[in-house]
Amino acid sequence: xxxxxxxxxxxxxxxxxxxxxxxxxxTLLGSREALTPAALFQKVRLVDPTVGEVTVYRTLNIxxxxxxxxxxxxxxxxxxxxxxxxxxxxxxxxxxxxxxxxFRNCNVSELEKxxxxxxxxxxxxxxxxxxxxxxxxx
Amino acid sequence: xxxxxxxxxxxxxxxxxxxxxxxxxxTLLGSREALTPAALFQKVRLVDPTVGEVTVYRTLNIxxxxxxxxxxxxxxxxxxxxxxxxxxxxxxxxxxxxxxxxFRNCNVSELEKxxxxxxxxxxxxxxxxxxxxxxxxx
DNA sequence: ATGGTTGCAAAGACTTTGCAGGAGG
DNA sequence: CCTCCTGCAAAGTCTTTGCAACCAT
Numbered sequence: 001x002x003x004x005x006x007x008x009x010x011x012x013x014x015x016x017x018x019x020x021x022x023x024x025x026x027t028l029l030g031s032r033e034a035l036t037p038a039a040l041f042q043k044v045r046l047v048d049p050t051v052g053e054v055t056v057y058r059t060l061n062i063x064x065x066x067x068x069x070x071x072x073x074x075x076x077x078x079x080x081x082x083x084x085x086x087x088x089x090x091x092x093x094x095x096x097x098x099x100x101x102x103f104r105n106c107n108v109s110e111l112e113k114x115x116x117x118x119x120x121x122x123x124x125x126x127x128x129x130x131x132x133x134x135x136x137x138x
Numbered sequence: 139x140x141x142x143x144x145x146x147x148x149x150x151x152x153x154x155x156x157x158x159x160x161x162x163x164x165t166l167l168g169s170r171e172a173l174t175p176a177a178l179f180q181k182v183r184l185v186d187p188t189v190g191e192v193t194v195y196r197t198l199n200i201x202x203x204x205x206x207x208x209x210x211x212x213x214x215x216x217x218x219x220x221x222x223x224x225x226x227x228x229x230x231x232x233x234x235x236x237x238x239x240x241f242r243n244c245n246v247s248e249l250e251k252x253x254x255x256x257x258x259x260x261x262x263x264x265x266x267x268x269x270x271x272x273x274x275x276x
Numbered sequence: 277a278t279g280g281t282t283g284c285a286a287a288g289a290c291t292t293t294g295c296a297g298g299a300g301g
Numbered sequence: 302c303c304t305c306c307t308g309c310a311a312a313g314t315c316t317t318t319g320c321a322a323c324c325a326t
Binding site for chain 1: 232269
Binding site: 152153154156158159188189190191192193196 | 304305306307308309
């Protein structure tokens with residue numbers, strides 16, 4: 001998802017488009033990994049020092065309510081936020097150096113079908129993270 | 139995973155097996171959904187009123203450190219805990235109510251092989267989260 | 277103009293830590 | 302027995318809320 005799409009959705013839902021919100025959205029989009037509110041605040045602050053931590057929280061809550069962002073659990077039992085992926089969101093992550101490679105063609109549609117019939121869930125999207133060692137670290 | 143396995147792992151790691159810890163572990167195992175620390179505390183308390191909330195937190199931290207339990211994000215942006223399924227870490231998550239179902243047989247080993255040869259990564263584990271609507275919310 | 281927004285400070289919620297008494301191995 | 306564990310209370314974090322000034326529309 002691109003920042004202008006998110007901004008349009010905001011405006012369409014009756015929220016005002018302030019420079020602080022734009023900075024927060026762009027920073028979130030610019031990060032590959034999930035950001036905690038505190039981490040996002042620090043990153044935003046480098047670009048736009050007018051943004052306060054409270055506004056980060058408030059903006060994340062709005063984006064979350066609109067379904068534009070989703071919440072994941074980070075390693076330290078803290079909630080992290082990422083922009084909700086368009087189709088999917090599949091990563092190959094090196095446990096040693098932290099490098100992240102994106103890939104498509106994850107081919108879990110068959111699995112999705114099977115689980116849908118077993119559990120009754122309507123499956124809309126997914127996220128697959130594979131962990132291992134990259135060629136340099138192996 | 140069964141409670142006696144978890145208890146054995148605890149003892150083997152040098153932790154003592156107290157009735158409070160046993161109650162907490164059994165309650166966590168008895169719940170199909172992820173429990174927040176507060177929810178787990180309430181459930182445990184019904185079975186064993188000697189368990190304090192602080193002990194719930196401490197036990198969850200130990201289980202998490204040993205990798206016996208994993209953390210998921212619940213609907214209200216609060217961390218929930220579930221016992222980690224055997225090998226991997228696969229979830230089916232309702233975007234509406236936040237319910238989490240874990241499953242096995244995710245069958246990504248073929249994909250892992252293909253990616254390994256394409257990227258040179260040595261793949262060790264993975265995490266697959268599927269998002270959708272549960273039968274109640276659909 | 278005007279209603280939503282912002283930063284600040286304070287309050288509220290969640291989680292961890294210090295301590296004295298108690299229990300597991 | 303000795304060490305780790307427990308509950309309680311207090312401290313420490315994380316997140317939300319009240320308020321006056323401010324800005325997008």
